[in-house]
Amino acid sequence: SRISLPTFRTEVMTFKIGGCAVVLARKYVAIMAGLLLTIVAVYFLRSTVHLNQVAEIQKGAPSMLSWEDFLYDCGPRTSLRHHTSTVRAFEERYRRRTFKWQGEVRIIREGFDVLFVRTKSVLMVKMYPQRYPRRDLPDVALLFGEDRNMEVAMLNPGDWVEFEATMTAHGYRGDPEVMTLWKIDTVPRPSPLSSSPGAVSHNDMEGANEDMS
Numbered sequence: 001s002r003i004s005l006p007t008f009r010t011e012v013m014t015f016k017i018g019g020c021a022v023v024l025a026r027k028y029v030a031i032m033a034g035l036l037l038t039i040v041a042v043y044f045l046r047s048t049v050h051l052n053q054v055a056e057i058q059k060g061a062p063s064m065l066s067w068e069d070f071l072y073d074c075g076p077r078t079s080l081r082h083h084t085s086t087v088r089a090f091e092e093r094y095r096r097r098t099f100k101w102q103g104e105v106r107i108i109r110e111g112f113d114v115l116f117v118r119t120k121s122v123l124m125v126k127m128y129p130q131r132y133p134r135r136d137l138p139d140v141a142l143l144f145g146e147d148r149n150m151e152v153a154m155l156n157p158g159d160w161v162e163f164e165a166t167m168t169a170h171g172y173r174g175d176p177e178v179m180t181l182w183k184i185d186t187v188p189r190p191s192p193l194s195s196s197p198g199a200v201s202h203n204d205m206e207g208a209n210e211d212m213s
């Protein structure tokens with residue numbers, strides 16, 4: 001065999017691939033393996049902590065603000081130019097408020113509970129317009145419990161859905177916006193695509209009122 005792997009029975013371990021061989025003491029191999037496992041664990045926890053750091057919340061007050069309003073107030077372009085005002089806008093206009101928006105199902109991931117690691121079930125949704133048009137990333141992560149399993153079980157990636165959810169955490173550096181799901185169902189796909197079909201942007205209305213005054 002051109003590939004030879006050692007066992008932990010020997011003090012000196014030799015890794016051989018073709019004509020190349022690496023000789024290491026057993027303790028150094030154990031240290032390297034431990035470091036690798038630590039890196040993998042940290043990466044895994046980072047990918048789930050953001051989606052599970054939000055405590056169980058109650059359904060927030062309904063809001064008529066559209067997805068376009070959210071992008072205008074808290075989207076990536078606004079965040080880069082006016083970070084402080086973006087944080088304030090999110091806290092005052094979106095956090096703990098309930099929205100009825102639409103989007104395309106991208107990923108459905110079931111939560112699990114293993115030892116001290118517990119993750120919520122999550123449904124990733126692509127919104128229109130997207131936060132990052134040039135990157136294939138989900139825009140919203142909808143967290144849900146067992147009471148929503150029956151509704152979510154009927155969905156497939158690519159379905160166009162309307163959902164009712166409460167905004168719980170603002171996504172940064174490409175992370176999705178985190179919302180708690182209360183209701184979801186498939187609906188006809190609008191044309192042109194929009195996550196708030198038929199809605200009038202409140203920011204446009206405010207600008208028009210200022211022009212009239």
